[in-house]
Amino acid sequence: MSIVFYAAPQSSASPVTCALLELGVPHERINVNLAEGEQRKPEYLALNPNGKVPLLVVDGTPLFEALAILQWLGDRFGVEKKVWPAASDPARLEALSWTTWGYVSFGSAVVRWFAAASDRLPAEQRNAAAAAAAMKDVQTLLGVLDGRLAPRQYVLGSAFSLADLVLASCVNWAQYSGVSLDGHASVKAWLERCLTRPSLQTPWA
Ligand SMILES: N[C@@H](CCC(=O)N[C@@H](CS)C(=O)NCC(=O)O)C(=O)O
Numbered sequence: 512m513s514i515v516f517y518a519a520p521q522s523s524a525s526p527v528t529c530a531l532l533e534l535g536v537p538h539e540r541i542n543v544n545l546a547e548g549e550q551r552k553p554e555y556l557a558l559n560p561n562g563k564v565p566l567l568v569v570d571g572t573p574l575f576e577a578l579a580i581l582q583w584l585g586d587r588f589g590v591e592k593k594v595w596p597a598a599s600d601p602a603r604l605e606a607l608s609w610t611t612w613g614y615v616s617f618g619s620a621v622v623r624w625f626a627a628a629s630d631r632l633p634a635e636q637r638n639a640a641a642a643a644a645a646m647k648d649v650q651t652l653l654g655v656l657d658g659r660l661a662p663r664q665y666v667l668g669s670a671f672s673l674a675d676l677v678l679a680s681c682v683n684w685a686q687y688s689g690v691s692l693d694g695h696a697s698v699k700a701w702l703e704r705c706l707t708r709p710s711l712q713t714p715w716a
Contacts (some may be wrong), residue, residue: 512569512570513539513568513569513570513571514536514537514538514539514567514568514569515538515539515541515567515568516528516531516538516539516540516541516565516566516567517541517543517555517558517559517564517565517566517567517568518540518541518542518543518564518565519542519543519544519545519564520542522545522564522565523563523564523565523577524564524565524577525680526577526581526676526677526680526681527565527567527577527580527581527584528713529676529680529710529711529713530580530581530584530585530673530676530677530710531584532709532710532713533594533673533676533708533710533711534584534588534589534592534594534673535588535592536584536588538567543555543564545564550562550563550564558573558575559573559575561575563575565577565580567580567583577614578610578611578614578615578677581610581673581676581677582607582610584673585606585673585674586598589672589673594671594672594673594676595672595673595674596667596672602667602668605666605667605674606667606672606673606674609659609666609667609674609677609678610673610674610677610678612678613677613678613680613681613682614677614681616652617649617652617653617656617681617682617685618681620645620648620649620652621645621649621681621684621685621688621690623641623645623648624642624645624646624648624649624690625688625689627639627641627642627645628642628645628646628689646690649685649690650694653682653690653692653694653695653698654695656678656682656695656698657695657696657697657698660697660698660700660701661697664701664704665701665704665705666678666701671704671705671708675701675705676705676708676710676711679701679702679705679706679711680711682698682702683702683706683711686702
């Protein structure tokens with residue numbers, strides 16, 4: 512199988528970098544220079560019309576969107592490595608739910624908060640009321656994750672899985688962006704456990 516991974520350091524491609532490392536998947540990595548606009552070249556747009564990284568090209572077929580890539584890596588390589596439940600295992604349903612929750616529900620609330628609060632934006636684009644409402648949602652969602660993790664070491668039970676790698680990437684990125692984990696002791700302890708994993712020690716690769 513030929514896998515080509517189009518990536519950029521410190522980007523949405525980073526969790527895919529970690530997953531490829533965790534699963535030991537042989538691949539060719541091509542760094543796309545985003546500052547130079549390489550993602551908008553016609554040959555790249557032919558593979559990913561969104562002009563974004565990450566992108567995987569598997570035996571010539573493109574696969575874009577980080578979450579889709581991570582879930583596919585779980586299906587294709589994670590089952591045999593015992594870090595992703597088999598299709599017939601009810602835990603597969605939980606793995607799909609929690610990884611999608613991380614990117615879609617939690618991730619979009621963090622993006623909404625960042626877009627309203629970031630001091631990297633011009634002051635006139637910031638919106639304190641929208642930022643407060645988004646942060647309330649982020650904290651509610653962290654409470655949901657805290658409830659899931661309180662009786663468990665990891666999101667699917669007692670063993671680390673690719674679902675933890677995906678979720679820890681989302682939560683670590685949120686924390687890096689300025690979201691506080693205070694008041695979510697189980698999330699904090701779980702994140703520390705996950706970050707000891709060698710594959711997650713280069714989160715900005
Ligand atoms: N929803 C996409 C987002 C990808 C994304 O926004 N990638 C950024 C880097 S973090 C990018 O390639 N930006 C280049 C551009 O917009 O020109 C995913 O998760 O794969």
